[in-house]
Amino acid sequence: MLDGLVLYRRMAAASIAAQLRYPGTFVLQAAGNFVTTLLSFFGLWSLFHRFGSLGGWDIGMVAVLYGLVNVAFSVAETLGRGFEIFGGEFVKTGNFDRLLLRPRSTLLLLLGHELRLRPVGRFLQGAFVLAAGLHLSPHVGWATVWLIPWAVAGGAALFLGILIGQAALCFLTIEGLEVVNILTYGGVEAGQYPLPMFGRWLRRFLTWAVPIAGICYYPTLVMVRHADPLGMPMWFGAVSPALGFVFLGVMVWAWGRGVAGYVSSGS
Amino acid sequence: MRAYLSAFVLQGRIGLRYRIAVAAGLVAQLWFGAITLMAYASVYHHAPDAHAPLTLRQAMTYTWLQQSLFRLLPIGCLPSVGDAARTGAIVYDLLRPVDMWAWWLSSSLAWLVGAAVPRAILLAAIAGPLAALLGLEAWSLAPPVSMTAAILALVSFGLGALISATIVMWWNVLTARTLSPLGANAIAVPLSVLLSGMLLPLPLYPPWAQTLLLLQPFAGITDIPIRLYLGVAIPGGAGTAIVIQIVWLAVLTLFGRAWMRRTVDRLEVQGA
Structure with a gap:
């Protein structure tokens, strides 16, 4: 376990060093990331x-x-780049073997x-908007002090x-399918809006299937001390980020099943 | 002429090859459309006297049209030009006895239209008639307000596709100049998503920005045609709208060609 951490630290250090070899590209990409995400807030x-308000x-x-x-x-994007490109660069080519x-x-x-550094643009911009929102x-x-790291950790896990x-x-489809972007980018899009704005089927999906509301909407209600118009008790927001870890656990289990059934491909 | 036509047909066929990608894109577009529509519905219901320049129904139709034409936006340089610039294969394009602008433009236009039209027809069929049949009439894509509006919008969409292909040409020249598609793509995505009305319908931005937003080239790609389709008033009427598009098409082509000549004159070729 400890040995694994040491290995991860070395791999991460190598990855960071490689990205900083092209400082110009890194600065441009991070700045582009910052501007793109900031524009979506402008919308x-x-x-x-x-x-005057967004649905009240x-x-x-x-x-x-x-x-x-x-x-x-942005934290998940930084850590999970290997999984994002997994289909194209590991399964299709046979490199996974x-x-x-x-x-x-x-x-x-x-x-x-x-360990991708580019999402630092999204991270900084999100942190800035978060601080402005709390202001x-x-x-x-006061619960905000510990709820922010807890919700961010749950969200990153999710x-x-x-x-x-x-x-x-990708073990089934060989190639990466862009349709799963509806859960990553589409999830970010859905998480930006207060949950009661959505129809019932989407609210249930976002609370219990892919618990984006659990790491975003419910903890926020606790932070700004706003009662849930749909009647969910206040304490739920303090524990709901755990749903992100539950989701991660289920996906790790699915990953284990996928690896067990893997029979190679590529040349 | 035949050369440019075959460049168009070839690139168009490549676009039609990827049926799974079309289906996957469709699901994503429906998902994003649904989220946006629910958000707009909630916003409109909470502010019944906000006097928005679009009614809720119009905003929904605007969103569906925008989603279905997502691939018509100039979100980057033509992939084959990007590869050619990186590998040095661009020299083959320079050797062809054709006008390089028209050659690349034909491919760029086919790249956009070949990707956008099948997706647009499918999504419009689902968001329009099919949604209405399923009893989701209030959330569906409304038909054009009148026959005249339909014809005007069709002409305007055609011009929009040409403007978009011309903007892709600017990304192509930029790529040839910087030897990598990364830079062009990095600015192309935010510009087209914001300025074409994909992020938020252009009429819904603050009033002080309206004239500016209407007079920039990206409005001509999808926003102006959609306004004509919806019958939303444009300062100066439908004639002005079409003129804005034609002027941008001419300006972008003229300056683009000049820029391309200068770039080609001192082009550096890299790669093996």
């Missing part, structure tokens, strides 16, 4: 400007939601494949789980 802001929710609350989901996703020969967990090896909300409680599930799916 939300324009809706506020035009309609004030801009502080929506900014907190937006910040949380983006920070969580080489990973299987190494005496370490495939999950660890893929996590160490690349604008009138009743921020999105990492989606990436692992997406990679496990």
Whole structure:
């Protein structure tokens, strides 16, 4: 276990060093990432400007939601790059066979494949919007201090789980399918809006199937001390980030099943 | 002329090859469309007297049209030009006895249209008639307001596709110049998503930005045609709308060609 951590640290250090070899490219990509994500907040802001509220929710609350989901996703994007490209670069080419020969967990090896620095743009921008949102909300409680790291950790686990599930799916489809982007980018998009704005089927999906609301909407309600109009008790927001870890656990189990049934491909 | 036509047909066939990608894209577009529509519905219901320039029904139709034409946006350089610039195969394009602008433009246009049209027809069929049949009339894609609007919109969509292909040409020249598609693609995505109305319908941005938004080239790709389709008033009427598109097409082509000549004159070729 400890030995695995040491190995991961070395792989991560090598990956960071490789990315910093091209400082110009890195700065441009991170800046591009920052601007692109900031523009999407401009879209939300324009809706506020035009309609005064977002379905009755004030801009502080929506900014907190937006910040949380983006920070969580950027952490998962940084860690999970190996799973994102898994279909094209490991399964289709047959390179995964080489990973299987190494005496370490495939999950660890893929996590160490690349520690991507580019999402730092999304992270900074999300953190900035999150801070602004908390500043604008009138009743921020003390629970916020520990809820932010807890919700971000749960969210990172959730999105990492989606990436692992997406990679496990590649054992069946060989190539990566872009359709799973509806859970990553589409999940970020859905997490930005307060849950009651959606229809019932989508609310249930986002709470119990892919618990994006559990790492975003419910903890935010606790932070800004706003009762849930749909009647979910307040304490739920304090424990709901755990759903992200549950999701990650299920996906790791699915990954194990996928690896067990893997019969190579490629040349 | 035949050369440009065959470049068009070839690239179009490549686009039609990927049926699974079309299906996957369709699911993603429906998902994003559904989220956006529910958000708009909630926003509109909570502010009944906001006097938005689009009604909820129009905003929904706008969103569906935008989603179905997502691949018409100039979100990057032509992939084969990107590869050619990286590997040095660009020299073969330079050797062809054809006008390189028209050659690349034919391919770029086919790349956009070949990807966009099958997706647009499928998604429009699902979001329009099929949704109405399933009893989701209130959420569906509405038909054009009138026959005139339909014809105007069709002409305008055609011009929009040409403008988009011309903007792709600018990305192509930029790629040839910087020897890598990364830079062009990095600016192409945010610009097209924001300025074409994909992120938020252009009429819903703050009033002070309206004239500026209407007069920039990306509005001509999908926003102006959709406004004509919906019958939303455009300052100066439908005639002005089409003129804006033609002027941008001319300006982008003229300056683009000049830029391309300068780039080709001192082009560096890398690779083996």
